[in-house]
Amino acid sequence: MKKPCIVIACIAVLFGCNLRQQPAGDVNIERIIQADEEPENWMSLGRNFMQHHHSPLSQINKDNIKSLGFAWQYETNSNRGKVNRGLEATPIVVDGVLYTSGAWSQVYAVNAKTGKEIWRYDPGVDGNYARRTCCDVINRGIQVWQGKVFIGTLDGYLIALDAATGKELWKQDTFVDREAFYTITGPPQIAKGKVVIGNAGADFGVRGYITAYDLETGDFAWRFFTVPADSTHKQADEAMKIAVPTWDANSLWQAGGGGTVWGELAYDPHLNLLYVGTGNGSPYPLWIRSPSGGENLFLSSILAIDPDDGRLVWYYQTSPGESWDHTSTANIVLADLSINGKTRKVLMQAPKNGFFYVIDRVTGKLISAEKYVPVNWADSVDTRTGKPSISNQAWYKDSPRYIFPGPVGGHSWQPMSYNPNTGLVYIPTHDIPFVYSELPGYQFAPRNINSGVITNAVPLPEHLKIYAEGWPAHEGDVLKAWDPVKQKEVWRVHLPSRFNGGVLSTSGDLVFQGTSSGYLNIYKADTGEKLNEIYTGTGMLAAPVTYTVDGEQYVAVMAGFGGSFLPIPNGATALNKYKNTGRIIAFKLGGGETPLPLPQDRVTKVPAPPDAVLEESQIRRGEDLYNQFCARCHTTMGEEHLSEIPDLSLLPKHLHDDFINIVLHGKLSFYGMAGFSDVLSQEDANAIHQFIISMQKHRYERQNTGNEIR
Known part of the structure; x- marks a missing residue:
């Protein structure tokens, strides 16, 4: 009963169908050194130990x-929330x-x-x-x-x-x-x-x-x-x-x-x-x-x-x-x-x-x-x-x-x-x-x-x-x-x-x-x-x-x-x-056309800002704090930019309502928006919020007068 199996296996090898079952991920130093003898594989980040790429x-x-x-294609679906993150790895x-x-x-x-x-x-x-x-x-x-x-x-x-x-x-x-x-x-x-x-x-x-x-x-x-x-x-x-x-x-x-x-x-x-x-x-x-x-x-x-x-x-x-x-x-x-x-x-x-x-x-x-x-x-x-x-x-x-x-x-x-x-x-x-x-x-x-x-x-x-x-x-x-x-x-x-x-x-x-x-x-x-x-x-x-x-x-x-x-x-x-x-x-x-992702659906209309009493001194203080703690990720508000990180001058009402919980207590930390209570006080967070509202108010007014450009 064994001979037919051997014959079939040999024929399969002759015709290029390798039936040898390698253990998954069976990489060792000998295979890496002799990587050119296995060009079908890419077994390290640079393919061989010389890291030639x-x-x-x-x-x-x-x-x-x-x-x-x-x-x-394989969609990684590794995002949390709506922020699509970068992919930088070299596959193996x-x-x-x-x-x-x-x-x-x-x-x-x-x-x-x-x-x-x-x-x-x-x-x-x-x-x-x-x-x-x-x-x-x-x-x-x-x-x-x-x-x-x-x-x-x-x-x-x-x-x-x-x-x-x-x-x-x-x-x-x-x-x-x-x-x-x-x-x-x-x-x-x-x-x-x-x-x-x-x-x-x-x-x-x-x-x-x-x-x-x-x-x-x-x-x-x-x-x-x-x-x-x-x-x-x-x-x-x-x-x-x-x-x-x-x-x-x-x-x-x-x-x-x-x-x-x-x-x-x-x-x-x-x-x-x-x-x-x-x-x-x-x-x-x-x-x-x-x-x-x-x-x-x-x-x-x-x-x-x-x-x-x-x-x-x-x-x-x-x-x-x-x-x-x-x-x-x-x-x-x-x-x-x-x-x-x-x-x-x-x-x-x-x-x-x-x-x-x-x-x-x-x-x-x-x-x-x-x-x-x-x-x-x-x-x-x-x-x-x-x-x-x-x-x-x-x-x-x-x-x-x-x-x-x-x-x-x-x-x-x-x-x-x-x-x-x-x-x-x-x-x-x-x-x-x-x-x-x-x-x-x-x-x-x-x-x-x-x-x-x-x-x-x-x-x-x-x-x-x-x-x-x-x-x-x-x-x-x-x-x-x-x-x-x-x-x-x-x-x-x-x-x-x-x-x-x-x-x-x-x-x-x-x-x-x-x-x-x-x-x-x-x-x-x-x-x-x-x-x-x-x-x-x-x-x-x-x-x-x-x-x-x-x-x-x-x-x-x-x-x-x-x-x-x-x-x-x-x-x-x-x-x-x-x-x-x-x-x-x-x-x-001989492959086909590469499928394109879904079109962007970015917010282009500035939502109405909260009806808040704004103080100029708080706005200026908030701007300084924003530049120190927020701008690294959220960039400059109101510019025509293509960031995946939200533009905070486009915040909807429910996020304004929960601003303190988000900024200080990390309500959205799972998505990458960590809390800052270790470095910001509630007064600091309020000042940042005043600055953001002022920016949104400015953009909202420009939008309604036909001057907003995005």
């Missing part, structure tokens, strides 16, 4: 890309199953061929943590390993799920201080039998660190702090002995220092080194954070850490004395490059500060660093010392300064891709300068933004335009192909929209990038010629992936605009036409 698949190629069309595909994460740290497993849901997991994140985020309630990815799916949740838990069922296996609290405004938005990384997770929150005044846990049990393994806790040598580890002398003993220690780790980490199993990019200082200005100066290690640095024990092996700091939000949390790419006739094991990063770094990943020695976007905070980087020559333009202590790049960075978290065939790195860049000025009278304020600066993006207010005189015009977003050996640009594509998506390259001689305006663009990898564009109607920030099922190649991307740009007016986004419906969209050759 490149696929050797070529069924979809430059010759047939015009026939790429819609295959399937293992043996025909696509795993990924969405808003509020939800996790999805779907059939990679059909998009049919296998399971979904909702960790039930505390909605109050939305207040603790700089950049929306997003999540940038999961890891799949040995039958488990690992997710770091916004409210600080590292959770292991069963890859087959989504059942929770273990859960660990990763936060050292639950009163501090920590969050997790970045993905975990697997290294030597451990799962490592960082955190976000530097803008709110926290001390960065990463923590490692046992893959099987979730037991704590080790923790590495990225900055000192104070000026003493109470810290026993060698890393802090290196860092402490680079800080003023009288530093603003209560502000935490910053240095949070919220980007993609990389692991080299051959060298057994974990590469970690660290974040900005808290507050930004060095002269406030560390009054007598200093390099302030390990802010804005790349660290090589031994995952066995958390020991620092080497470090390289990209922005000594970090004062510009120039994080080094952009994705790290590993490669073996031929440089001056010698093969070098390198890592490459294009951090926010505008220099493209090629570093020996064995020793940490700088090989080269050149400007990949316009830069004026530094003139160059000395390859002998590894240090930048910081210009006078960088320091805004005494007067505002027009600085390239701004806090958005020359390149932020959206993954760049390295194509070993062309030898090019494809970088989603930003050419967006800012005017920086010190926040007058800054004092550390727990549970609030603690940047210590005012930043104004272009186009500048009239009174700040004087600071931009004499400097070149900015270009906005540009997709660039960069030669990392010659350190020069090969081609560029200017994008009319802002804050666009991460990049995928393939051996089909293709480069894929989604845009905030709702297009999936496909370019020729060697020249940048646009070969196709597919309109989805949904803005994209995430990087696409590609894989095959049953011999057919697919390209999939998470579509959903948001992140730090969720509340920012941006007329170039797809939000002006369609609802920001979060979904995974997959494409294949």
Whole structure:
């Protein structure tokens, strides 16, 4: 009876129908190392341990890309209430199953061929943590390993799920201080039998660190702090002995220092080194954070850490004395490059500060660093010392300064891709300068933004335009192909929209990038010629992936605009036409038309404001409080903006009636509108309400006289 089964199985294999049943999520180090032998899968955030964000698949190629069309979609339905949040994760595909994460740290497993849901997991994140985020309630990815799916949740838990069922296996609290405004938005990384997770929150005044846990049990393994806790040598580890002398003993220690780790980490199993990019200082200005100066290690640095024990092996700091939000949390790419006739094991990063770094990943020695976007905070980087020559333009202590790049960075978290065939790195860049000025009278304020600066993006207010005189015009977003050996640009594509998506390259001689305006663009990898564009109607920030099922190649991307740009007016986004419906969209050759989301149904008529007695002094006080506590999410009322966050000058009567319960007591905290009773009194809330009513009254009167424009 057994022989016929064997024959049938053999015939099935010959005809390409693989009946071998792999355990769900069966990823291990051998499969990751040999990822090119399984091009049908995408088993880590960057596909292989080198984190190239490149696929050797070529069924979809430059010759047939015009026939790429819609295959399937999966709506994530991860929103709470009517606010549609951003989707930023790079999916992982293992043996025909696509795993990924969405808003509020939800996790999805779907059939990679059909998009049919296998399971979904909702960790039930505390909605109050939305207040603790700089950049929306997003999540940038999961890891799949040995039958488990690992997710770091916004409210600080590292959770292991069963890859087959989504059942929770273990859960660990990763936060050292639950009163501090920590969050997790970045993905975990697997290294030597451990799962490592960082955190976000530097803008709110926290001390960065990463923590490692046992893959099987979730037991704590080790923790590495990225900055000192104070000026003493109470810290026993060698890393802090290196860092402490680079800080003023009288530093603003209560502000935490910053240095949070919220980007993609990389692991080299051959060298057994974990590469970690660290974040900005808290507050930004060095002269406030560390009054007598200093390099302030390990802010804005790349660290090589031994995952066995958390020991620092080497470090390289990209922005000594970090004062510009120039994080080094952009994705790290590993490669073996031929440089001056010698093969070098390198890592490459294009951090926010505008220099493209090629570093020996064995020793940490700088090989080269050149400007990949316009830069004026530094003139160059000395390859002998590894240090930048910081210009006078960088320091805004005494007067505002027009600085390239701004806090958005020359390149932020959206993954760049390295194509070993062309030898090019494809970088989603930003050419967006800012005017920086010190926040007058800054004092550390727990549970609030603690940047210590005012930043104004272009186009500048009239009174700040004087600071931009004499400097070149900015270009906005540009997709660039960069030669990392010659350190020069090969081609560029200017994008009319802002804050666009991460990049995928393939051996089909293709480069894929989604845009905030709702297009999936496909370019020729060697020249940048646009070969196709597919309109989805949904803005994209995430990087696409590609894989095959049953011999057919697919390209999939998470579509959903948001992140730090969720509340920012941006007329170039797809939000002006369609609802920001979060979904995974997959494409294949011979596919159909991509279904568009439902049309927007935004409120265009200003409701009648409450009949309240308004006092000018209260309105002015309320405006100050609004700008301090509310405007970060709710933007400027009355402007023509496309934010998913409600415009408070359009509040209906029932929300005005419940204003105090909402603002102070968190009645809507489940939806992300946390209560502020810890920092606002009832008198404060009343003053804010007066300001909002005054704005609504003004708009209502203009509307009724025919002057309101939206």
